Amino acid sequence: MRHKVLGYILAAAMLLLAIGIMLAVTPTQASPADATPPHPQTSDGLYASPNERIGVGVALAIADITHYDVSQLEAGWYSEWTTRAAPTHPNGMDYVQLISTDSRLYPPDWDDLLVKIQSNPGSLWLIGNEMEATYQENLTPEQYAPRYHDVYMFIKSVDPTAQVGIGGVILPSPLRLQWLDRVLQAYQTRYGVPMPIDVWTTHMQMVNEVSCSYDPYNCWGAEIPVGISANYGITMTTEDNARYDLFIQLVTAMRTWMNQRGFRNKPLIISEYGVLMPSTYLCAQCGEHPELGDAIVSSFMTRTFQYLLTATDPTIGYPPDGNRLVQRWMWYALNDRPYDFETGEGFNGSLFDYHNLAYPGTLTQFGQVFKDFVSALKVPYIDLAPAGLAAIPAGGGTYTLTAGVTNLGNTSASNITVRLYNGDPAAGGTQIGSDIMIASLGMRYSTPATVQFVWTPPSGVISQTLYVVVDPDNVIGESNKDNNKAGYDLRYLGYPVKILLPVIVKNRP
Structure with missing residues (x-):
């Protein structure tokens, strides 16, 4: 039934895990929006189509x-x-x-x-x-x-x-x-x-x-x-x-x-x-x-x-x-x-x-x-969601942040804006860098897209919560807007560690 935790984000996961990093990245539990079900719940039931x-x-x-x-x-x-x-x-x-x-x-x-x-x-x-x-x-x-x-x-x-x-x-x-x-x-x-x-x-x-x-x-x-x-x-x-x-x-x-x-x-x-x-x-x-x-x-x-x-x-x-x-x-x-x-x-x-x-x-x-x-029952829909975050040192105290984005829907999407925040944007978080546009993204089980941001952590701070927001201005019609934001806790360690990608918890079969 409604299936995987985002098994189809594994391509992005493998890409992010292959990167040598100096920040520990783990999912934050700060927001229920972090839970991304693979299939959206609608007023009609568990399945959008x-x-x-x-x-x-x-x-x-x-x-x-x-x-x-x-x-x-x-x-x-x-x-x-x-x-x-x-x-x-x-x-x-x-x-x-x-x-x-x-x-x-x-x-x-x-x-x-x-x-x-x-x-x-x-x-x-x-x-x-x-x-x-x-x-x-x-x-x-x-x-x-x-x-x-x-x-x-x-x-x-x-x-x-x-x-x-x-x-x-x-x-x-x-x-x-x-x-x-x-x-x-x-x-x-x-x-x-x-x-x-x-x-x-x-x-x-x-x-x-x-x-x-x-x-x-x-x-x-x-x-x-x-x-x-x-x-x-x-x-x-x-x-x-x-x-x-x-x-x-x-x-x-x-x-x-x-x-x-x-x-x-x-x-x-x-x-x-x-x-x-x-x-x-x-x-x-x-x-x-x-x-x-x-x-x-x-x-x-x-x-x-x-x-x-x-x-x-x-x-x-x-x-x-x-x-x-x-x-x-x-x-x-x-x-x-x-x-x-x-x-x-x-x-x-x-x-x-x-x-x-x-x-x-x-x-x-x-x-x-x-x-x-x-x-005859098929209803086309798009359902965008973050799919992980990784960080690598870029020199001069800066880091390259690589965010994954997936589409859980049954229809491809295009011109997708991705925005990164230091802190929850709903609670005054500040944007990191500029918006990045993904030209196209296939339907579920397609290879997720990745985008990169450059970030300089505040000096003297050992822990931050960064948020990836997909389609932040609600330009794209989706079956589910509740999963467009995910938070990730980053802790500066100063030596290589393994990245932990977010566990996206299903709430439906």
Whole structure:
């Protein structure tokens, strides 16, 4: 969800950190404007452009996202059910990391994970994927809880600004909510504190829950969650896989459960959903007329998208997001193969034809529906923010100050004024040097711009707070003006030290 702490300012950070300095530079806590969320909050909710709520799941077994022209989809984020040190961000898409808790892959390579966390400050990390499923991670609640604990604590020890989410169960059925209750209980019992969860996730795959040991001829779907004693849970037909009314019931059930357990003030992401069943299975006539099933998939996609964009509840919704029930959701899949009746592999609903791996790829009919719906939601916006400050000696008692500037919006900006102050300008701070103009700056995840000022510190003063202000005269229309100023504490040391860049704290998923 709304993602990184400014992971896309790393280029500027590396530039500033490479400079030999004789001033210690740290972020000041003097102003709430120092906190720069990567995506602006608007009166409409957490996202200035609604398309940024909608994501896609990439089937790496087929190909990675670079094989496809995803810019035409205008999706806001994606995941691959894995982790990367340097994920790509086509068209400014966010990347959601996922750490498996499957015994075949757990524990992770902690040294490798350390590098990935350090390289992606403020990212969203999901721990586990369908942990309760016998054919996925196959964990009891009591097995999952300590794995979550260890990964959560490791991530937070490396990057306190990271957001950590619980992995998604297949669907929020009564049996799987019971499984989650036991996870919470197991964590509390083992560690003596409530389980810390920044972001809640769930999948919304509407499939059967039947024990294969009890009824082997009708146990397609999710089976019974590991560690739960039951023969049946929710029973469905294949036609239920695309039932709009059932989808709404399950979303409401998840948010109701969260509210009852004290998690109302946490964001909820549907981290995987779609129509897995073949189109021929979705209605009585679909076997002979698969086009009817295809129409059901397309309708399910657009109706659920519209519902998720607008569904609110004043008693169980997420207050920072206008009481919306769900903050982000991810369609499955970008590029998986359709169901193969001979091998029993593959799923329905992919947006690109899996046969064509040559860029830009080929949209399926579902991809065209996705593109038409999501691209119409895009609202262009600019969101400028400071992105660090460094100082090096320039001789004669003067210093060169290098300030980074980033654009968190989805549209490039031009003719951007940057101003530097000694002290908070709102409290009488004085300007250092003259205004500097940045000719152009790309959208988020583009390389940040840097500007330089020459400064002579007052004699006898060992500490100063300097403020970088972007667009100080409010010439540029932005979605968020509250993050255009950042303060940095500088302390004269007289010998080389490492620069500490500002920690830009997210206040939204």
